Each structure stands twice: as structure tokens, then as C-alpha cells.
Amino acid sequence: MLFGINLELWEELSAWFFERESKRSRSREWEQHQKRFIWWVRWYTSVGVILVLIGVAGELYIEGELTSPQNRLRDFNKGLEASIQKEAAEGNERAEVAFEQAARFQAQIASANARAKEAESMVSSANAAAAEAQSMARSADLARAQLEERIAPRTLTVGQREYIGRKLNGYALRFLGRSVKLDWPLSEAEPTIFGIELEDSIKKSFIEVERPINVVLGGPLRIGMSITGPAKDAAFIRTLYFLLHADFPREVLSYEALAKHDLEPVTVFIGVKTPEGLDTLPVQQTSTQQ
Numbered sequence: 001m002l003f004g005i006n007l008e009l010w011e012e013l014s015a016w017f018f019e020r021e022s023k024r025s026r027s028r029e030w031e032q033h034q035k036r037f038i039w040w041v042r043w044y045t046s047v048g049v050i051l052v053l054i055g056v057a058g059e060l061y062i063e064g065e066l067t068s069p070q071n072r073l074r075d076f077n078k079g080l081e082a083s084i085q086k087e088a089a090e091g092n093e094r095a096e097v098a099f100e101q102a103a104r105f106q107a108q109i110a111s112a113n114a115r116a117k118e119a120e121s122m123v124s125s126a127n128a129a130a131a132e133a134q135s136m137a138r139s140a141d142l143a144r145a146q147l148e149e150r151i152a153p154r155t156l157t158v159g160q161r162e163y164i165g166r167k168l169n170g171y172a173l174r175f176l177g178r179s180v181k182l183d184w185p186l187s188e189a190e191p192t193i194f195g196i197e198l199e200d201s202i203k204k205s206f207i208e209v210e211r212p213i214n215v216v217l218g219g220p221l222r223i224g225m226s227i228t229g230p231a232k233d234a235a236f237i238r239t240l241y242f243l244l245h246a247d248f249p250r251e252v253l254s255y256e257a258l259a260k261h262d263l264e265p266v267t268v269f270i271g272v273k274t275p276e277g278l279d280t281l282p283v284q285q286t287s288t289q290q
Contacts, residue, residue: 150276153193154190154194154251154273155194156197156198156201156247160201160247161197161200161201161204163243164201164202164204164240165201165202165203165205166204166205167205168201168205168207168236168239168240168243169204169205169206171207171235171239172205172206172207174232174233174236175207175208178208179207179208179209179210179265180202180207180265180266180267180268181209181265181267181268182195182198182199182202182210182211182212182267182270183212183267183268183269184212184269184270184271185221185271185272190272191270191272191273198268198270199211221271222269223252223273223274224251224253224254224271225244225251225252225253225254225268225269226254226255226256226268226269226271227240227241227254227256227266227268227269228257228264228269229256229257229261229265229267230257230258230259230262230264231257231258231262233266236266237256237257238255240255241253241255251273251274
């Protein structure tokens with residue numbers, strides 16, 4: 001384009017040059033030479049105009065080519081910026097939703113913790129009630145066991161009967177031709193059953209036993225047990241007394257071995273079971289005479 005502008009200026013320069021030279025020379029040869037030169041100058045000027053137009057067009061084309069990527073880049077940047085802003089807005093919305101959900105979750109967790117504490121309190125109360133119920137049950141079991149013990153009839157297990165038989169076996173020779181007399185109120189079931197068990201215990205020591213024969217109606221009701229007999233059987237009487245006392249520590253027991261009973265057999269009287277409260281009576285023990 002600069003070259004074309006240069007060619008355009010030739011016509012003005014040549015006009016100034018020929019005007020100055022024409023003042024100096026007026027020959028015909030100079031005029032012809034001037035005409036040819038002017039024609040070339042005009043041709044060069046036209047070429048310069050064309051070159052200028054081509055240069056301007058080139059500049060416009062190049063500027064357009066350069067501007068188009070810039071515009072596309074600008075549009076791309078604007079689109080990218082808009083996309084980023086949109087995603088940022090959506091991210092903010094999602095963050096707000098997440099915050100709201102987190103707040104709801106925290107409220108639910110707090111509610112669950114409160115319910116858990118309430119459940120723990122209820123469990124603690126239930127455990128305390130269960131412990132109290134267990135304590136009451138244990139107390140009831142103890143009271144029932146004590147009541148059963150108080151109302152349970154006296155009895156001798158097979159092992160206890162065998163043990164008594166072994167302990168009294170050493171007195172079997174002294175009772176050859178004699179027997180131990182057992183006495184109880186036949187109208188009472190509990191003394192009768194216990195008397196039969198005691199009879200079996202003494203028989204295991206190979207000593208004869210005599211049961212009560214007559215049923216006595218009326219008269220005072222005796223409690224506990226008593227053992228009486230002659231002085232010569234004092235050792236046997238004391239042994240039987242301590243054996244029975246070991247098995248029935250709350251029973252009212254007494255024994256007596258005196259000369260006044262020398263003509264009488266060893267007699268074991270079995271009354272009714274000692275009622276609750278009367279087992280604190282002092283045990284009656286009578287000195288024996290040899």
C-alpha cells in the first residue's frame with residue numbers, strides 16, 4: 001500500500017518538474033518526450049491507485065481475519081463466563097439445599113438423641129423397677145421359705161435315719177429283751193408320721209421299738225418331744241436327745257434319766273410340732289443319776 005501511495009505522488013512531482021523545465025526549453029522534442037513521460041506517469045499512478053486499493057482491501061481482510069478469532073474468543077470467554085456463573089449459581093443453590101438438609105438432619109439427630117436419652121431414662125426406670133421387683137421377689141421367696149419351714153411337718157430323711165441308726169447301734173446289746181417305747185397322739189397326723197420315721201431310725205440300730213396302742217381322746221395337747229427312762233440308760237437317752245436336737249434345733253426337747261424310772265422303759269413322747277415363737281423357750285435338760 002505504501003508503494004502504491006508513492007506511485008500516486010509521481011504525477012504531482014512530474015507535473016511540478018515538467019512545469020519548471022517547460023519554462024526553460026520549448027523544443028518540439030521536449031514536448032514529445034514530455035507526453036511519453038506523462039503517459040507512463042499516469043499509468044504508474046493508476047497502478048499505485050490499484051495497489052492502494054489492494055492494500056486497503058488486504059488490511060480490511062487481515063483485520064477481519066484477525067477480528068473474527070478475537071470475536072470468537074471473546075464470545076467463547078463470554079459463554080464460558082456465563083456457564084461458570086450459571087454453575088456457580090447452581091452450586092450456590094445446591095449448597096443452600098445441602099445446608100437446609102444438614103440443618104434438618106441436625107434437628108433429626110437432636111430429636112433422636114433426645115428420644116435416646118428418654119429411652120435410656122425409661123430403661124433406667126425399668127431396670128430400677130425390675131431390681132425392686134427382684135428384691136421383692138427375693139423377699140417373698142425368703143418369706144415363703146420361712147413360712148414353708150414353719151408349717152412344714154417334721155421329717156427325717158433316709159440319710160438322717162441311717163445316721164441315727166449307726167449312732168445308736170452301740171447300745172443294741174443293752175436293749176436285748178427290752179424295747180424303746182414311742183408315744184404320740186394317734187389323732188394327730190404330723191406326730192404320727194414323724195413317730196413312724198423315728199421308729200425306723202431306732203430299728204436300724206437293731207433295737208426293738210414299741211408303738212402306742214390306745215388312742216387317748218381329750219386332755220392337754222403337748223408340744224415338742226421328751227425322752228425319759230431309767231438312770232442306767234442315761235447314755236442312750238443323751239445320745240438320742242443330741243441327735244434329735246441337731247436335726248431339729250428349734251424344737252422344744254427335754255430328757256430325763258432318773259432312778260425313779262428304773263422300772264419303766266425308755267419312752268420317747270412325740271407331741272405336736274413346736275409353733276412359731278415357742279421355739280425360743282429354754283431347752284429342758286434334766287441331770288441324770290447313775
